[in-house]
Amino acid sequence: MRVITPLLLCLVLAAASPAAQGGSDDTLDIYTVDVEGGEATLFVTPSGESMLVDTGWPGFDGRDADRIAAAAADAGVSQIDYLIVTHFHGDHMGGAVQLAQRLPIRNFIDHGTTVDEGENRLAAFRLYTDLRGGGAHRVVAPGDRLPVGDLDVVIIASDGAVLDAPLDGAGGANPYCEGFTFHGEDITSRYGNAEDDQSVSTFVGFGAFRSVIMGDLNWNKEHPLMCPEDKVGPIDLYLVSHHGSETSGSEALVHAIAPRAAIMNNGPRKGGAVQTFEILQAADNPPDLWQNHYSIPGGEAHNRPEQFIANLEEDTTLADGRAVHMGASHWIHVAARRDGSFTVTNSRNGFSRTYGPRE
Ligand SMILES: [Zn+2]
Numbered sequence: 001m002r003v004i005t006p007l008l009l010c011l012v013l014a015a016a017s018p019a020a021q022g023g024s025d026d027t028l029d030i031y032t033v034d035v036e037g038g039e040a041t042l043f044v045t046p047s048g049e050s051m052l053v054d055t056g057w058p059g060f061d062g063r064d065a066d067r068i069a070a071a072a073a074d075a076g077v078s079q080i081d082y083l084i085v086t087h088f089h090g091d092h093m094g095g096a097v098q099l100a101q102r103l104p105i106r107n108f109i110d111h112g113t114t115v116d117e118g119e120n121r122l123a124a125f126r127l128y129t130d131l132r133g134g135g136a137h138r139v140v141a142p143g144d145r146l147p148v149g150d151l152d153v154v155i156i157a158s159d160g161a162v163l164d165a166p167l168d169g170a171g172g173a174n175p176y177c178e179g180f181t182f183h184g185e186d187i188t189s190r191y192g193n194a195e196d197d198q199s200v201s202t203f204v205g206f207g208a209f210r211s212v213i214m215g216d217l218n219w220n221k222e223h224p225l226m227c228p229e230d231k232v233g234p235i236d237l238y239l240v241s242h243h244g245s246e247t248s249g250s251e252a253l254v255h256a257i258a259p260r261a262a263i264m265n266n267g268p269r270k271g272g273a274v275q276t277f278e279i280l281q282a283a284d285n286p287p288d289l290w291q292n293h294y295s296i297p298g299g300e301a302h303n304r305p306e307q308f309i310a311n312l313e314e315d316t317t318l319a320d321g322r323a324v325h326m327g328a329s330h331w332i333h334v335a336a337r338r339d340g341s342f343t344v345t346n347s348r349n350g351f352s353r354t355y356g357p358r359e
């Protein structure tokens with residue numbers, strides 16, 4: 001019979017403890033919180049440092065802030081050490097004030113000043129700047145690093161500029177630049193394009209594990225980042241840009257980084273575009289796609305089987321893309337390991353899949 005030594009017993013107990021208690025294991029935990037077509041993605045290091053990328057929408061009695069706080073509680077963290085606000089749109093910056101009423105936010109990272117105009121957007125921006133004035137504030141540029149535990153956090157785009165030198169492990173010619181078609185005004189005028197183009201986009205490395213989260217950086221801005229040389233390199237987990245809308249996610253980006261899994265933070269009617277599903281599917285090795293929501297535009301032909309989708313309800317969606325749904329919501333959780341392997345779990349049904357180290 002095998003004798004379990006006290007040391008081995010400790011290891012066994014550690015392995016059996018909940019996956020996402022800050023500091024209890026050696027995983028980077030990532031939560032893509034469902035904020036109904038906004039963005040809110042929480043990263044927690046093995047030693048419990050936290051970095052949140054965006055805060056979801058304002059309003060709804062603090063719905064999105066509550067959902068982020070629930071993910072933070074699950075991860076065992078009681079403050080946000082670094083908040084990256086990718087850009088100053090309501091679905092990204094909007095929940096910050098309500099979140100700060102639930103969890104202290106220590107460092108505010110962003111691209112500086114909105115390029116948007118209009119009374120409502122400027123008023124929303126002022127609410128945020130009043131808040132960030134109460135913490136440490138840093139405007140970042142491409143190539144800057146954030147000291148989040150032992151993660152390798154590198155800014156790859158900000159304020160309309162992109163990296164001019166490749167990340168470690170990147171820099172090869174990108175064959176998917178051939179045939180790149182720039183979007184014209186007919187497409188770029190559809191959304192708040194100018195502010196989207198300022199998005200703070202971030203590479204997050206943890207040992208051999210590599211991921212990227214880009215806010216709403218647009219298709220045309222992907223070109224200088226990825227062409228003619230690929231400055232990002234291979235990615236394990238792609239957090240799908242711009243909610244999966246057709247104004248981001250070019251072949252030059254998606255096919256070059258060749259992710260093994262992707263998570264799309266779409267809402268029922270926000271993002272989740274047919275073109276985005278099709279481009280991901282057309283990769284040489286299509287990534288396993290997970291979705292925060294069932295996509296109504298995607299329909300039966302394009303949505304993944306329901307076990308890959310965290311939230312299935314079709315709900316009232318307002319003209320500005322906000323979904324009114326107030327009930328229970330589910331996140332997608334990723335436990336990433338230093339060897340580059342990672343496990344993705346749908347919190348609605350417990351369905352999970354593990355991806356081994358990259359070959
Ligand atoms: Zn957005």
Ligand SMILES: [Zn+2]
Nearest residue numbers: 089192196216
């Ligand atoms: Zn935006």
